Amino acid sequence: MDHWDWLLTFEKVQISLPRQQLTHFLYIGDSVASHLPLCPNLVYLRFEFNENKPDPDPWSQLPNAPCLESLEGLCISFPNAFHHPIEFFEKYEVPNLKSLRLETGYLSHDPEIWSYLRANMSRCTHLTRLSLRCDHMNPHGIRGLFGCASNIHILDVELLNFFDLQDNDADWNVFFQTLEWIDHDPEHRFLPQLHTLILRPTGMIHEDDTCTPKPITTNPCFLAMILSRMARPLDQRIRKIVAYPFEPLDRQLIQEYIDDGLVYEEYPASRKSGPLGAWIDDDPALYDWHELHAS
Numbered sequence: 001m002d003h004w005d006w007l008l009t010f011e012k013v014q015i016s017l018p019r020q021q022l023t024h025f026l027y028i029g030d031s032v033a034s035h036l037p038l039c040p041n042l043v044y045l046r047f048e049f050n051e052n053k054p055d056p057d058p059w060s061q062l063p064n065a066p067c068l069e070s071l072e073g074l075c076i077s078f079p080n081a082f083h084h085p086i087e088f089f090e091k092y093e094v095p096n097l098k099s100l101r102l103e104t105g106y107l108s109h110d111p112e113i114w115s116y117l118r119a120n121m122s123r124c125t126h127l128t129r130l131s132l133r134c135d136h137m138n139p140h141g142i143r144g145l146f147g148c149a150s151n152i153h154i155l156d157v158e159l160l161n162f163f164d165l166q167d168n169d170a171d172w173n174v175f176f177q178t179l180e181w182i183d184h185d186p187e188h189r190f191l192p193q194l195h196t197l198i199l200r201p202t203g204m205i206h207e208d209d210t211c212t213p214k215p216i217t218t219n220p221c222f223l224a225m226i227l228s229r230m231a232r233p234l235d236q237r238i239r240k241i242v243a244y245p246f247e248p249l250d251r252q253l254i255q256e257y258i259d260d261g262l263v264y265e266e267y268p269a270s271r272k273s274g275p276l277g278a279w280i281d282d283d284p285a286l287y288d289w290h291e292l293h294a295s
Contacts, residue, residue, distance in 0.1 A: 089120035114144030158200030
C-alpha cells in the first residue's frame, strides 16, 4: 500500500481496506503511527517524515510496546532531525527484523542518539543487512551508526552528492576509512561480520546528464580498506563487492584480491532516483515480480 493520506483529505471518500492483510506499506507523513496498529502482518514498512510539518510527538497514539512480529524489512526516511524516526525502536518490538534502511540528507552526529539506538538495535538479533542513502555524512555520524550494527553481514551504501570541486571524494574517503580494519585500533574495528559491500552510484548527476567522479577502484582509501579486510582470517574476510558505477571501473588494482577469492560484481547504475527501487532492492521476495520492476 503506497501513500493514502491524500485520499483521506476528501470528506466524501470512504475507503475500506483489509489492513490486517497488508504485507507492504509505503507511507509519507508524520501520522504513520496511527495506521500501524491496524497492520499487524506487515513484512516490509517504509515511512517518511515530513520536514515541513513535523509532528512534535508522532508516536503518542501508540499503545505500549506493540509488536510487529512479521516485519522483516524497515526503511526510515527522515530530514536532518534524527529523534522521531529512531524512537520507532523504543515504541515497537520488531524481533524478526532482518533489513534496515536509513535515508537522510545528512548523517549527523549525536552521541545520545547513537547510544539510544545501540541499546534498542541490540534486541534485533536477526538484523544482518544495513542500507544507507544520504547526501553527506559526518565522520562521527558514520562511526556512531556502524557502532550500533555489529551483526551486519551486508552493507549497502549510496552517497548522492559527494561531488565537490575541492575534494570530490570527501565523503567516500570518510566511509572507506571508517570501514578499514585495524586490529589494535578500536576506532577501526566496525562491522566485524561484514562479508558483502554494495556501492551505489557515485557522484552528482549534472543538468547535462554527465557525471565526473573519480573511479572508486583507484581511490587509495578504498584500496586500503580492501587490503585490511582481506588480511583478516579467512572466515572473517570480506567476500563480495557489488558496484553500480555510471561508467565501467578499472579492476586492475583489485585484481590480486579477486584472484585471492574476492567476488567482484559490477552493474550499470541507473540515473533514476526515488524510493521505489530502494524497497524493491531491500525485499528479496519481490525480485521475481517483473511487473513491479517494469513500473
